[in-house]
Amino acid sequence: MDSASLYTCKDIIESLLLVAAEPLTPAALGEVLEIDDNELIAAAVDHLEDEYRRRNRGFLLQRVGGGIRLVTREENAPYIRRYIAGKPVRFSRAALETLAIVAYRQPVTRPEIDAVRGVDSSGVIRQLLTRELITIKGRKDVPGSPMLYVTTDRFLQIFNLRTLSSLPDIKSFGDLYPAAELPLLDRQVEG
Amino acid sequence: MDSASLYTCKDIIESLLLVAAEPLTPAALGEVLEIDDNELIAAAVDHLEDEYRRRNRGFLLQRVGGGIRLVTREENAPYIRRYIAGKPVRFSRAALETLAIVAYRQPVTRPEIDAVRGVDSSGVIRQLLTRELITIKGRKDVPGSPMLYVTTDRFLQIFNLRTLSSLPDIKSFGDLYPAAELPLLDRQVEG
Amino acid sequence: MDGPEPGAEGGTYTGAAVAADIVRPFFPPAHTHALYALQEHFYVLLDSFEGPLDLLLFLVRKNRVAIEDLPILNITRQYLAYLELMGEMNLAIASEYLVMAATLIQIKSRVLIRMQTPTDEGAEDEGEDPREELIARLQAYELYRKGADFLAAQPLLGRDVFSRPQVDDFSRLPAAGDTAPVERYAVTVADLLTAYVAVADRLKAESERLEIVQDAVSLDQMLDHVTARLATHSPQEFEELARRLPADRSLLAVLFFSLLELTRLKRVRLAQEEPFAPIVVSRRRHSGDGPPVADGWNAAGDGANPFTA
Numbered sequence: 224m225d226s227a228s229l230y231t232c233k234d235i236i237e238s239l240l241l242v243a244a245e246p247l248t249p250a251a252l253g254e255v256l257e258i259d260d261n262e263l264i265a266a267a268v269d270h271l272e273d274e275y276r277r278r279n280r281g282f283l284l285q286r287v288g289g290g291i292r293l294v295t296r297e298e299n300a301p302y303i304r305r306y307i308a309g310k311p312v313r314f315s316r317a318a319l320e321t322l323a324i325v326a327y328r329q330p331v332t333r334p335e336i337d338a339v340r341g342v343d344s345s346g347v348i349r350q351l352l353t354r355e356l357i358t359i360k361g362r363k364d365v366p367g368s369p370m371l372y373v374t375t376d377r378f379l380q381i382f383n384l385r386t387l388s389s390l391p392d393i394k395s396f397g398d399l400y401p402a403a404e405l406p407l408l409d410r411q412v413e414g
Numbered sequence: 415m416d417s418a419s420l421y422t423c424k425d426i427i428e429s430l431l432l433v434a435a436e437p438l439t440p441a442a443l444g445e446v447l448e449i450d451d452n453e454l455i456a457a458a459v460d461h462l463e464d465e466y467r468r469r470n471r472g473f474l475l476q477r478v479g480g481g482i483r484l485v486t487r488e489e490n491a492p493y494i495r496r497y498i499a500g501k502p503v504r505f506s507r508a509a510l511e512t513l514a515i516v517a518y519r520q521p522v523t524r525p526e527i528d529a530v531r532g533v534d535s536s537g538v539i540r541q542l543l544t545r546e547l548i549t550i551k552g553r554k555d556v557p558g559s560p561m562l563y564v565t566t567d568r569f570l571q572i573f574n575l576r577t578l579s580s581l582p583d584i585k586s587f588g589d590l591y592p593a594a595e596l597p598l599l600d601r602q603v604e605g
Numbered sequence: 606m607d608g609p610e611p612g613a614e615g616g617t618y619t620g621a622a623v624a625a626d627i628v629r630p631f632f633p634p635a636h637t638h639a640l641y642a643l644q645e646h647f648y649v650l651l652d653s654f655e656g657p658l659d660l661l662l663f664l665v666r667k668n669r670v671a672i673e674d675l676p677i678l679n680i681t682r683q684y685l686a687y688l689e690l691m692g693e694m695n696l697a698i699a700s701e702y703l704v705m706a707a708t709l710i711q712i713k714s715r716v717l718i719r720m721q722t723p724t725d726e727g728a729e730d731e732g733e734d735p736r737e738e739l740i741a742r743l744q745a746y747e748l749y750r751k752g753a754d755f756l757a758a759q760p761l762l763g764r765d766v767f768s769r770p771q772v773d774d775f776s777r778l779p780a781a782g783d784t785a786p787v788e789r790y791a792v793t794v795a796d797l798l799t800a801y802v803a804v805a806d807r808l809k810a811e812s813e814r815l816e817i818v819q820d821a822v823s824l825d826q827m828l829d830h831v832t833a834r835l836a837t838h839s840p841q842e843f844e845e846l847a848r849r850l851p852a853d854r855s856l857l858a859v860l861f862f863s864l865l866e867l868t869r870l871k872r873v874r875l876a877q878e879e880p881f882a883p884i885v886v887s888r889r890r891h892s893g894d895g896p897p898v899a900d901g902w903n904a905a906g907d908g909a910n911p912f913t914a
Contacts, residue, residue: 233472235472238487238490241473244768255500281424281428293769294432294766295433295766300765300767302430302447306433312764314757319753319756319757320753323753323755323756324749341701341742342658342699345591349591349802352590358795369589370590382762390755393748432768507803510792514797531804573794581797
């Protein structure tokens with residue numbers, strides 16, 4: 224790969240990053256650039272990522288949900304929230320619990336989720352569905368044929384995960400904090 | 415003005431440029447940055463404009479209608495057009511909701527749709543009509559004789575449905591609702 | 606259900622004790638006494654449990670034990686005490702809580718039987734711990750809870766990081782009669798169903814919404830109101846002050862906070878003869894017998910109730 228084509232590649236990808244509202248996948252980049260040299264594209268993306276990081280300014284390149292996108296630096300979040308002036312994204316404990324269960328056990332049915340949480344989860348499931356964090360993927364072949372839920376690409380995008388396998392192994396959570404050290408107050412935390 | 419605050423200013427403005435859907439005015443910038451030093455903001459914008467120009471890459475700063483925004487370089491336009499043309503079409507929330515109501519309750523009038531959605535739907539209905547996802551099928555025999563809307567064949571194609579009756583019946587989706595708590599909406603589809 | 610009444614067991618760990626337990630960390634000691642009367646607060650706290658497993662996990666942590674050591678006798682007693690408190694607060698106790706209570710009592714009785722039967726004879730189900738299944742459930746639940754914590758700690762799009770705004774490209778669908786095919790649509794029937802569910806939920810929420818006066822009363826307004834009222838009627842009971850307001854939970858909360866604020870400003874005194882006795886609110890006199898400074902005490906007469914207009 225020559226440096227001229229690498230430069231052009233970076234140039235165009237940068238334009239595309241600016242236009243795209245969703246993460247750009249390598250496949251989409253290859254199609255638009257009409258290049259089937261995956262290495263060239265990967266190199267251009269690596270260069271850009273590195274360049275933005277060293278620049279350490281308004282935005283960074285983030286790899287998420289199988290693609291790349293530009294996101295603002297976390298440090299600037301307060302200003303952006305002020306500009307956007309809407310409510311920042313929030314999740315209730317119930318929503319996060321249910322999401323974690325779907326993420327780790329997908330495809331999963333509501334009775335299965337209910338069993339883990341010990342409560343009826345239909346309300347939370349509807350909420351997660353309408354927020355496009357989970358979706359329905361068929362039905363399970365058991366009596367009553369309950370629906371099967373899976374997480375969406377949007378879930379990966381919102382929670383900054385490259386792929387589902389970037390979720391830490393659930394077993395590794397085993398002994399993160401000794402039970403006794405959690406303060407009483409932590410039950411109030413939301414979002 | 416010191417160089418540290420100039421740097422911070424540039425940093426934050428760059429973040430804002432990334433997330434802004436409309437051009438950023440100096441007044442908006444001053445408000446978000448909580449700075450009433452117009453010169454500082456103007457200098458930061460000048461610096462950014464100059465920086466991007468000298469960099470001569472994917473995007474430039476453009477001054478438009480009293481504000482600033484990021485735009486892609488003209489040379490890259492063919493690629494961007496190709497990207498946009500190949501992107502799968504997303505439906506807005508309003509379009510999906512209206513379409514769902516027409517699909518499940520057809521034939522249905524606009525006042526009925528408005529009542530269910532809780533907002534005026536005339537704009538969305540017009541869009542759906544011009545895109546041939548819904549069509550008019552007679553008028554309802556009530557005062558004012560409002561038009562009746564139904565879905566089209568194109569609707570079936572897009573949602574990959576063989577016939578209207580292959581729409582999932584909301585009543586069978588028991589696991590979306592806790593026992594004995596079915597939604598208020600009733601399916602009224604006939605074939 | 607055999608055995609003694611839930612919660613009465615041991616005679617010490619009653620609903621009131623639990624209440625004090627939950628509330629203490631949230632408020633400075635000086636205010637705790639006043640809180641006994643404000644059931645709203647317990648409501649919020651008790652209501653914040655995600656379900657019986659969440660409550661059990663909370664109790665396990667509070668007792669500073671490991672899940673696998675689950676002290677079933679203690680935990681059952683405390684669990685039942687919480688339920689009793691919820692009952693006292695007139696909370697609707699979800700059936701899941703009752704099912705769990707039954708499970709706990711059953712496990713407890715099996716543990717007690719095992720303790721009473723010496724191991725030498727009739728050890729048919731020796732080795733099987735009656736707590737086993739519950740412990741496994743709690744452990745699994747805790748893992749997912751930590752998974753939830755992991756998710757919450759991620760830099761969230763829309764909270765910590767931001768990206769380009771979404772554009773509605775619905776307009777890219779070909780117009781009617783246009784035969785050029787648009788091949789890919791990012792929509793499925795699941796999206797359609799989801800949209801329908803969203804509308805149904807919204808409609809339901811709409812129909813259940815209570816009629817609440819839109820104009821929320823500010824703390825300042827409430828301070829003025831309470832001040833005016835106390836100028837002519839002091840001392841008087843908290844209940845009486847509350848009764849004079851329209852029945853609305855948020856108004857009650859504002860009233861309560863206004864009293865805390867006035868206490869802080871040393872303008873009223875809150876007193877209670879014993880826990881759960883009525884709170885008596887009395888106006889504090891300024892030291893010295895000169896007329897009070899222009900602090901609003903004498904500004905308005907009795908009739909100035911902004912809420913009953």
